[in-house]
Amino acid sequence: MGVSVIGTYHTKVGRLDDSLYELLVKAGKGALEDAGVEAKDIGGIWVGNYSGGGFNNQEHLAPYALEIDPELRFIPAVRVENACASGSAAIEGAKNAIESGEVDFALVIGVEKMTSLDTKGVTKTLAMASFWPEEGAKGVTFPGLFAEYAKGYKDRYGFSDEELRTMLAKVAAKNHTNAAANPLAQRPWKCSYEDILNLPDEKNPVIAAPLRLYDCSLVSDGAAALVLTTTERARKLKDKVVEISALVHTTDYLALKKRSNSEFEAGKRAIHRAYEMAGITVDDLDFAEVHDCFTIAEILAYEAMGLAPDGKGWTLLDDGIVEVGGKLPVNPSGGLKAKGHPVGATGASMAVLAARQLLGDAIGHQVSGAEIGLTFNIGGSAASNYALVFKRVK
Amino acid sequence: MGVSVIGTYHTKVGRLDDSLYELLVKAGKGALEDAGVEAKDIGGIWVGNYSGGGFNNQEHLAPYALEIDPELRFIPAVRVENACASGSAAIEGAKNAIESGEVDFALVIGVEKMTSLDTKGVTKTLAMASFWPEEGAKGVTFPGLFAEYAKGYKDRYGFSDEELRTMLAKVAAKNHTNAAANPLAQRPWKCSYEDILNLPDEKNPVIAAPLRLYDCSLVSDGAAALVLTTTERARKLKDKVVEISALVHTTDYLALKKRSNSEFEAGKRAIHRAYEMAGITVDDLDFAEVHDCFTIAEILAYEAMGLAPDGKGWTLLDDGIVEVGGKLPVNPSGGLKAKGHPVGATGASMAVLAARQLLGDAIGHQVSGAEIGLTFNIGGSAASNYALVFKRVK
Numbered sequence: 001m002g003v004s005v006i007g008t009y010h011t012k013v014g015r016l017d018d019s020l021y022e023l024l025v026k027a028g029k030g031a032l033e034d035a036g037v038e039a040k041d042i043g044g045i046w047v048g049n050y051s052g053g054g055f056n057n058q059e060h061l062a063p064y065a066l067e068i069d070p071e072l073r074f075i076p077a078v079r080v081e082n083a084c085a086s087g088s089a090a091i092e093g094a095k096n097a098i099e100s101g102e103v104d105f106a107l108v109i110g111v112e113k114m115t116s117l118d119t120k121g122v123t124k125t126l127a128m129a130s131f132w133p134e135e136g137a138k139g140v141t142f143p144g145l146f147a148e149y150a151k152g153y154k155d156r157y158g159f160s161d162e163e164l165r166t167m168l169a170k171v172a173a174k175n176h177t178n179a180a181a182n183p184l185a186q187r188p189w190k191c192s193y194e195d196i197l198n199l200p201d202e203k204n205p206v207i208a209a210p211l212r213l214y215d216c217s218l219v220s221d222g223a224a225a226l227v228l229t230t231t232e233r234a235r236k237l238k239d240k241v242v243e244i245s246a247l248v249h250t251t252d253y254l255a256l257k258k259r260s261n262s263e264f265e266a267g268k269r270a271i272h273r274a275y276e277m278a279g280i281t282v283d284d285l286d287f288a289e290v291h292d293c294f295t296i297a298e299i300l301a302y303e304a305m306g307l308a309p310d311g312k313g314w315t316l317l318d319d320g321i322v323e324v325g326g327k328l329p330v331n332p333s334g335g336l337k338a339k340g341h342p343v344g345a346t347g348a349s350m351a352v353l354a355a356r357q358l359l360g361d362a363i364g365h366q367v368s369g370a371e372i373g374l375t376f377n378i379g380g381s382a383a384s385n386y387a388l389v390f391k392r393v394k
Numbered sequence: 395m396g397v398s399v400i401g402t403y404h405t406k407v408g409r410l411d412d413s414l415y416e417l418l419v420k421a422g423k424g425a426l427e428d429a430g431v432e433a434k435d436i437g438g439i440w441v442g443n444y445s446g447g448g449f450n451n452q453e454h455l456a457p458y459a460l461e462i463d464p465e466l467r468f469i470p471a472v473r474v475e476n477a478c479a480s481g482s483a484a485i486e487g488a489k490n491a492i493e494s495g496e497v498d499f500a501l502v503i504g505v506e507k508m509t510s511l512d513t514k515g516v517t518k519t520l521a522m523a524s525f526w527p528e529e530g531a532k533g534v535t536f537p538g539l540f541a542e543y544a545k546g547y548k549d550r551y552g553f554s555d556e557e558l559r560t561m562l563a564k565v566a567a568k569n570h571t572n573a574a575a576n577p578l579a580q581r582p583w584k585c586s587y588e589d590i591l592n593l594p595d596e597k598n599p600v601i602a603a604p605l606r607l608y609d610c611s612l613v614s615d616g617a618a619a620l621v622l623t624t625t626e627r628a629r630k631l632k633d634k635v636v637e638i639s640a641l642v643h644t645t646d647y648l649a650l651k652k653r654s655n656s657e658f659e660a661g662k663r664a665i666h667r668a669y670e671m672a673g674i675t676v677d678d679l680d681f682a683e684v685h686d687c688f689t690i691a692e693i694l695a696y697e698a699m700g701l702a703p704d705g706k707g708w709t710l711l712d713d714g715i716v717e718v719g720g721k722l723p724v725n726p727s728g729g730l731k732a733k734g735h736p737v738g739a740t741g742a743s744m745a746v747l748a749a750r751q752l753l754g755d756a757i758g759h760q761v762s763g764a765e766i767g768l769t770f771n772i773g774g775s776a777a778s779n780y781a782l783v784f785k786r787v788k
Contacts, residue, residue: 021527045645050454053447053522057530060444060477060523063648063777074660076643077778078483081473083454089472093487100493128447129454133415136451249470251439254457266468383457384471 002231003095004243004393007035008352010363013222013340014186020056020113021064023223028068028109031225035105036237039069042227043103045077048090048110050344052079054125055116065109083129083379084293086110087224087347088386092247094228104229110348111223122219126343129380131255143208143216145256145381146294150210152261153296157311164210167314168295169193172214172337174323175292179334181324182364186218186340215295220340224349231393241394242358244351245372246277248387256381264297267378268304270387274374278389282306285328286370287357289350291378292335301376302330324365332357332365339364347386350375354390396625397489398637398787399749400499401429404757407616407734407743408580414450414507415458417617422462422503425619429499430631433463436621437497439471442484442504444738446473448519449510459503477523477773478687480504481618481741482780486641488622498623504742505617516613520737523774525649537602537610539650539775540688544604546655547690551705558604561708563587565689566608566731568717573728575718576758580612580734609689611729616736618743625787635788636749639766640671642781650775658691661772662698664781668768672783676700679722680764681751683744685772686729695770696724718759726751726759733758741780744769748784 009030011023018026024047032039045065052058062077082089087110094106114122127136130145154164173193179185196204196214204212234241250273252259252266259265275281282305290305292298302313307321307328316322322330333339333353336346354373356363375388403424405417412420418441426433439459446452456471476483481504488500508516521530524539548558567587573579590598590608598606628635644667646653646660653659669675676699684699686692696707701715701722710716716724727733727747730740748767750757769782 019527044643051447053445053519054453056526057522058526059448059475060648060774060777062476063645063774064525066645066647073646074644074663076486077645078486078643079475080487081453081475082456092470092472093474093490096487096490096494096496099495100490102490102493125447128451131458132450132452133413249472250468251457251460251471252467253460254454269468380454380457383454 001099002243003098003228004231004234004241005226005355006229006234006238007031007037007227008355009034010184010224010349010352011222012184013220013342015115016221018221020052020058020111023113023221024064024109024111025068027111027223027225028065028107031107031227035227037105037227039071042072042075042105042107044097045075045107046090046094047077047079048086048344048348049079050081050083050086050112051125051128054128055114082384084343085347085377085379085384085386086344087349088377088388091347091351092249095244095247098228098230106228107225108228108348109223109225110345112342112344113221114219114342115221134255141208143211146296147208147211148256148261149300150296156262161210166193166197167299167317168215169196170317171292171295171298172196174317175331175335175337178324178332178365179338182334182339184363185334185338186220187338211294217293217336217341220342222340222342223345224352226348226351235394240359242355243391243393244388245391246274246389248274248277250385252383254380254383263310264300264304264382267376267382267385270385271304271376274387274389278391280372280389284372285374286372287329287332287367288374288376289333289353290330290376292331292337293341295337298330329367332367333363347377350377351388358390358392395493396637397492397622398625398628398635399620400623400628400632401425401431401621402746402749403428404578404618404743404746405616406578407614407736409509410615412615414446414452414505417507417615418458418503418505419461421505421617421619422459422501425501425621429621431499431621433465435499436466436469436501437499438491439469439501440484440488441471441473442480442738442742443473444475444477444480444506445519445522448522449508476778478737479741479771479773479778479780480738481743482771482782485741485745486643489638489641492622492624500622501619502622502742503617503619504739506736506738507615508613508736509615528649535602537605540690541602541605542650542655543694544690550656555604560587560591561693561711562609562689563590564711565686565692566590569686569725569729569731572718572726572759573732576728576733578757579728579732580614581732605688611687611731611735614734614736616734616739618739618746620742620745629788634753636752637785637787638782639785640668640783642668642671644779646777648774648777657704658694658698658776661770661776661779664779665698665770668781668783672785674766674783678766679768680766681723681726681761682768682770683727683747684724684770686725686731687735689731723761726761727757741771744771745782752784752786
């Protein structure tokens, strides 16, 4: 049974005045309105949220979603968490419930309010997504974990420091530039990779060598929401329908030291299995929104997608393939790097961005004639991995 | 499509030496072994955990479940959270996935490690399950929230302080006494309600008037796990089969002041809908494990079950109906009050206890000839509510 998206909403991303609660309600209301579905017809609510406890002293967030509409009272609502992939995890829970017949219409909301803490607090709260006793508790931060990937990649393929720094700057420049077309993005900036390389050290300090500030995604508030139903029902209700043709979730060991630091092994499996389930190859994709939490992650995502052989992902940035207007634009929204990364919302954000692209109503750059798109969302240092293929089916 | 339990495991409950990680792995391994299912046949893992972040600095706990068995690598694993009902929420996620056909065998693990914090830390971490801005942040604790129920019940039905205190002591005495037969329980104590009433104030101080220490459930470490599959498959694999004949989840407003403080309105709906789905009435139940996080909650649960009219739940304690050997033993395990309440594990614990009763292999008191049982698990001040009916079907 197919499951399709029939309503979406995406808040602005950035340092927002809205509280966690306001973001949740705003996104939920917006998606219901866009779907044209009455609240009383919603059979369940799935909330993707990484750490309401850590950022906002609020665990047990899901019941607050009843505030979206009085008709939602008594409806099942649950929070689903897999670090920065919590939004995709919420979609998976809702999709299973629809496919099981338990629910006809599901509301999925991804939300995070991170700017409530200072940088130190955010860094600590995010580090709880690592394997705490051996990583977070020993002072390993997420920039530190992805620095391991950058070093692993450099060492495995023999790049110089300069080569590595340049390829990473190209990812950042592409995504900041893409964000300039996205009215909801946090850090729009039309720039070249030279602009980034030329930033003085005080503006682009080393955060965890070799990663600098401009290699890191943003600390963000934001929410995104979707209404899902069966494709059959969606076809009756809507003129245009976007289906989730595949959703594959894989898990790898929580601690990075137990796995490769130069590729996304579980992510690769998720993506290739998703292609198979959707009956496509990478050549069929019209765009992708991928998890560029750090610039190195986007290059590893290219390789996980099979868009380039291992060790050659960086060449796509020179060939223009992944740019808007190229063969396969990656992160046309600006990605986590420049659109922003409200962590628990990100999977839902990617899904909304993908659906809107395929409806021809993109948030930001419209990839013309887009029919098939991929989202690739990871949690922790890529322990949790979700690959979704979205297709325009009507 | 029916979903059944084919393997269970329950750790000891209490102040344990085991870490969060050890409890998770021990329970998962135990349930797999009991099921006789190979790890490679598990299609997904659902981890119920309330606040690994708050108690243990560990969000993103689910991937750690791969440590149970190397064959689990790459299998989807996700954390599900609805406060003290997180264990039931994990069962719901797994059940939907089985019914959708996504997964043949699911591993569900509920786990919490609470004694890592001191009393103040535990109280604060639990308060994050309230509506933080208006409850937790203003100093309202969970004993405080359930004190509101106790006061609401007393006021609505006109009980004296002494009458209230006595009925609550009867719940505590029954559950402590039941726990004396449960080898895994945290606070076994064969006692009468007079023993509790006669405790000196320093041993049974007021925590949040009118609730005293002996009205409160325990701060616990513990884990419980289940392997689930379709009933059809379970019938082929096992000589005895326990089915989840109904699982109903309802949600009420997060903040207590927005709802009744003298009944579990959403819980009542969940339970009665579960009876309907399972094709039973309250008279068909052979036992129940209900959410006695505070003694008043057990009395409200009797009324939510329809075991007594509203305002008359307390009479069941005098009639012996809810005692072991009575018509409908409630919390034969000792309940949250005396077995213990490792919060995110509790829903899974109740399910394991129910399944084991129905298999004739009870943990603690065996209710002879038990064929149908209920579990009733709530999250927060009863914003999240789960009612499950378990039936012996083979």
